[in-house]
Amino acid sequence: MLVRNTYNEFIKIIAKPRSYIGLGVLTALIFVILFAMKADGTSFVSFVTASFEQTLSFNGNILNGNLIAFIILQMLIVHIPLLVALVTGDLISGEAAMGTIRMLATKPISRTNIVLSKFIAGAVYTLILTLWLAFLALIVVKWMFGTGDLIVLNSSGLIILQEQDIMWRYLCSFFVAYLALLTVSSLSICLSAFAENSIGPIVSTMGIIILFTIIGSMDVTVFDSIKKFLFTTHMASWRSFFEDPVKMKDIWQSIIILVVHNIVLVAIAIIKFNKKDITS
Amino acid sequence: MRYIFFSLLIFYSLSANSQTADQIIAQLVSKINLVKDYSVKANIKADIPMIKVLPVNATIYFKQKDKFKVISKGIAILPKQGFTDVSSFLSNKNTYVAVDGGIKALNGVQTHVVTVIPTVENSDIVLAKLWIDTKNKVILKTDLTTRGSGSVTMNYVYGTQLAFGLPDQITFTVDIKKFKMPKSISSDINNSEKAKKSKSKIGIITIKLSGYLVNKGISDEFFKKKN
Numbered sequence: 001m002l003v004r005n006t007y008n009e010f011i012k013i014i015a016k017p018r019s020y021i022g023l024g025v026l027t028a029l030i031f032v033i034l035f036a037m038k039a040d041g042t043s044f045v046s047f048v049t050a051s052f053e054q055t056l057s058f059n060g061n062i063l064n065g066n067l068i069a070f071i072i073l074q075m076l077i078v079h080i081p082l083l084v085a086l087v088t089g090d091l092i093s094g095e096a097a098m099g100t101i102r103m104l105a106t107k108p109i110s111r112t113n114i115v116l117s118k119f120i121a122g123a124v125y126t127l128i129l130t131l132w133l134a135f136l137a138l139i140v141v142k143w144m145f146g147t148g149d150l151i152v153l154n155s156s157g158l159i160i161l162q163e164q165d166i167m168w169r170y171l172c173s174f175f176v177a178y179l180a181l182l183t184v185s186s187l188s189i190c191l192s193a194f195a196e197n198s199i200g201p202i203v204s205t206m207g208i209i210i211l212f213t214i215i216g217s218m219d220v221t222v223f224d225s226i227k228k229f230l231f232t233t234h235m236a237s238w239r240s241f242f243e244d245p246v247k248m249k250d251i252w253q254s255i256i257i258l259v260v261h262n263i264v265l266v267a268i269a270i271i272k273f274n275k276k277d278i279t280s
Numbered sequence: 281m282r283y284i285f286f287s288l289l290i291f292y293s294l295s296a297n298s299q300t301a302d303q304i305i306a307q308l309v310s311k312i313n314l315v316k317d318y319s320v321k322a323n324i325k326a327d328i329p330m331i332k333v334l335p336v337n338a339t340i341y342f343k344q345k346d347k348f349k350v351i352s353k354g355i356a357i358l359p360k361q362g363f364t365d366v367s368s369f370l371s372n373k374n375t376y377v378a379v380d381g382g383i384k385a386l387n388g389v390q391t392h393v394v395t396v397i398p399t400v401e402n403s404d405i406v407l408a409k410l411w412i413d414t415k416n417k418v419i420l421k422t423d424l425t426t427r428g429s430g431s432v433t434m435n436y437v438y439g440t441q442l443a444f445g446l447p448d449q450i451t452f453t454v455d456i457k458k459f460k461m462p463k464s465i466s467s468d469i470n471n472s473e474k475a476k477k478s479k480s481k482i483g484i485i486t487i488k489l490s491g492y493l494v495n496k497g498i499s500d501e502f503f504k505k506k507n
Contacts, residue, residue, distance in 0.1 A: 055432075055454050055483070056357050056359060059352055060352040148355070157329075159332045
């Protein structure tokens, strides 16, 4: 019953026009970035290497597909949560708003399984978005710009990763990025269980992400103790795969925190939905 | 009378030394001019503060007077100055004066130290100090002070191409300007590490050169083409 209901939930997702907004916006954003890189990518690269270029020269194909894929991932990981929440934030509250939730609750499936099937359907949608991003970033971009070593700027300086050492990092990064987006999906489903309209959970999800991101980026000691528990802190942990050596301890910590967030948020949604007095 | 004598003696000794330095440089330039062009396989190892990079293989192309190109599958880091600057600077003898710095031993080799000072105002090179092996007519070490890129020290090791004055290994020691990696541009906004400042100021780039193809003819167009 859970599988069949998950299938039904997924059909509902793909039947909504807004589900395609995410894919469309993602595609448009990536092609805007590609256009910008094609037109003026060299100056972007010199912005990265500017600190060193007074004394050193960087030779070789720096502006390659690997670098642009990294830029895309870095730029869009901030915006994709909105695209995820746009669909998943509507999964329970949308039914309440439309008045179909009562009919859904009369089906021979437990309320727990209803929430779980919505969570799984949302997870599949998030996976499709992530795979689409991976396809555009790793296949289309590399086809357009070629491949080569990856130059990464982080807080410890510049790291130049060799071409043959990059693909596995991207695959692992997309997995962690997916886990982060899944947490956004779970958060919006959880908020959706509390709401009776579609907009509330979507806006609240984005509000929480913005709030947590600002707290995480502020260099104020009073927030240091809570920063590591905020899921937004770990949304950027995919970047750790581009460190040398890879900080596996930090990555595992991020994975654990994101998984715990998912479990807790879905559990809250299940508890709330089970106790919900459906009157619409 | 005594003062005039000493003045003449100092002037004579200075001009004699200067002449010697000019002769050494002329011999060096004539050897540099033996090479019209070359291509060489290079293994580039960069040890630079705040940059992590593995050794990279590349092919370096050079054509007189200052055409220079590096083709590398990976990203190769080279010093901004030092590769062709010294030879092209020395080739134009109207733009500098050479001052003899005496004879000094460098790694067991007797070298003639020559300081070269540009006489033109817009020269990027401020000062070049050369340790020249007069026997083989090659530079063993160069201290280059530039306007734009600070100072660069180059140590040369010769082997197979000594006859052409082409080294098998060059070690560049470059001044890395102090810089701070701002958190905003590292965009790792969730990283708890504070943005770091570079402490070390010295970067060392070692280039091992092998498989020289000298004077085989490289077209000017080749240097204009993008990699």
